[in-house]
Amino acid sequence: MDMLIEQIIKEKIAKAIFDLYSQEIPAESVQIQNTRKDVDGDLTVVVFPFLRFSKKSPEQTAHDLGAYLKEQVEEVSDYFVVKGFLNLAISSGYWISVLAAAFEQESYGLESATDESPLVMIEYSSPNTNKPLHLGHIRNNLLGFSLGEILKGNGKKVVKTNIVNDRGIHICKSMYAWQQWGEGKTPESTGIKGDHLVGDFYVLFDKHYRQEVSELMAKGLSKDDAEQQAPSIQAARELLRKWEAKDPETIQLWSEMNQWVYAGFDVTYKELGVDFDKIYYESDTYLVGRDEVMKGLEQGIFYQKEDNSVWADLTADGLDQKILLRSDGTSVYMTQDIGTAKLRFNDYKIDKMVYVVGNEQNYHFQVLSVLLDKLGFEWGKGLHHFSYGMVELPHGKMKSREGTVVDADDLIAGMVEVARKTSEELGKLDGYSEEEALETYKTIALGALKYFILKVDPKKNMLFNPEESIDFNGNTGPFIQYTYARIRSVLRKAAEKGLTPKISANIGLKISDKEQELIKTISLFPATLGEAAEAYSPAIIANYVYNLVKEYNQFYHDHSILAEPDEAIRDFRLVLSETVSKIVKTGMGLLGINVPERM
C-alpha cells in the first residue's frame, strides 16, 4: 500500500477531467468523503464542482467519471450514481491490505519525534497553593495531559510544565488562620491531606473575615472601608509584606504549609495519572518578570506614569493600556507570566508555547502574546492559549467560599465506589484478588470521569451533574473499556487454543460489509490523530474511539470469531479484533485513560 486510496482517486479524477473535458484542475481540489452508510459504496466523489467543465447533468458527469475510474483504478470495483453523487465501491482486497498494514505496525497511527521535530511546551494545571484541586482543575489537568500525549503522538517534542502560584495574599490568608486558630495542627497530627488542611484554614479565614466586615459595617463603616480595615485582612497583608522582606519566621511557615499542599497535590496528580517534566514556582519568577519589565521600560517599550506605575500602550495592536507594575512597584499577574516566560526561554529551545488556561483569560493571553513579542520572545506572537470552557454544576457555578465546589479527591473516591458496586453486582471480577480488583475499579472510575470530560469540545462550557453525569453505559469510558476487555478475552482464548492472529494478503477472502466498514474506520485513525493535533482537541480522539468501538460491537454481535469454521476468515477476524484493541488502547492512551484486561 504505497498511497492512500483517496489520494489515488483525487489524482485520477483530475486526470479524468483533463482527458474528458480538457480542463486542468489541481488534484487537491477534488472533494472525497466517506459514503453515507445507507447507500452502496465506500467513497464518494462530489461531482457538482465539475459541471461547469462537463456542461452535462450531474448524473451524466458522475457516470463519465465513474466509468473512467472503474476502468483505470484497480481498487475501484464498481460505482453507483445517486442524486448526482458518485459513489465508489473499493475492492475488499484493498481493505484487507489496509488492515494487514495497520496490524503489522507496532505503533499504528503514531509518529515519533526526531531531532528536527519542533518542541512544544505545554503549561497546564497551574494551581494556587491555598486550596485543594476541584472539578475545574480536573478539566484543566485532563486536557493538558491529553494534549501533550496527542502532540507527542503527532511527532512533536513535548515538555509538560506547571507554574505553581505559591505566593501572594491567598496563601497568606491560610497562614494567618493557621497562626491564629491552628493549634499547631499538621497533616501528620490530624491525618488530613495537606492541601485539604490548608484549604480548611483558607475557609476559616474567610469566615472570620466576613464576620469582621459585617461587625465593622454595623458600626457604620462603608462596605469598602470595612473590607479594607478588617483585622484579618490587615494581618494577612502584613504577612505578605514580611514574606517579601524575607522575614525568616514567615518564610519558614510559608514553606512548610506549601510543602503540605504539594504532598497533597502529588497524591491527586498521581490518582489522575498526570505528570510534569518541569515545575516552575511563581515565587521564583515574579522578580524576574519585574526585571524584564524594567528593561522594557529602559528600552522605551513601556512607559511610566507620574505615580511610578509602569504601563504598556497596546492601542496600536487594537488593545488597551495595560498595567505591568503597580505604583508601589509590586507586580501583577501579567508581570509574573512575563518572568515565567523568561525562565522557560532560558531553559528550553521552545518552538511553540501552549497555555492551558480557562477562557476567562482570553484577553490576558491576547495581551501576553503581544507583550512577549515586543520583548523579543520568538514564540511570543505564535503562543497558543488553549482556552477551555467552564465546568458548570446543575445549581450554577462553583465557588470555593460558598462550598459549592466538587472536590477532586472526593469525586474520584466516590466514583471508585460506584465502579466497585457495579462490578460486584455484575460479578465480573470473580477470581481477582482484592488488590487486582481495586486496580480495575480505579481504572474504570477514572475512565468514566476522564472520558466524560474529554469527549466534549474543549472550548465549550460543559455541565457536570455529580448524580447523573457519570454513567457506565452508552457513550462512556467504561463502554469503550468493556469492548477492549472483551477483545482481550477472545484473544486469550485464542492463545489457549494455540492460535496466533495472522494475515496474508489473501485477496480472495470474502468479507462482510460490516467488516469492511470496520477496516475503513481503522484506516481513518492516523488522519484523525493529525486532525486532533491540528485542532488541539482530545474530543476528536474520544469521538473517533467511540465510533470505532461501536462498530466493533456490531461486528462482534453478528460474527463469531473462534467458532468460525473457515480458518482464513477466523484468522482474519482475530487480526481485525487485535488491531481494533490496539487502536483502542492507543487512542485511550492519548486521552490518558487506561484499559483493563478484564472487567
Place this chain on the structure above:
RNA sequence: GCCUCGGUAGCUCAGUUGGAUAGAGCAACUGCCUUCUAAGCAGUAGGUCAUGGGUUCGAAUCCCGUCCGGGGUACCA
C-alpha cells in the same frame, strides 16, 4: 456600551475545509443471553439546527441583523 465565545431531540453532547433523508448516548417503551463477557446488540418514539434575511447547484456549517446565555473589559489572580 465595547470585545469575545456559545444556542442542535426532554437531558448531556457529536456533526470534518459548505454536500445526499441532521447523528449518538441518557431517560421512556419493545425484543435478543444452553453458543467468543448482555457494562452488549437490534428496534419504537423524540428536531422550525434560537430567530429573520443574504450568498449558491446545495447552508446546522459562510455573511449581516435581532433575541437569549457565558466570559472579559486598565493597579485581583
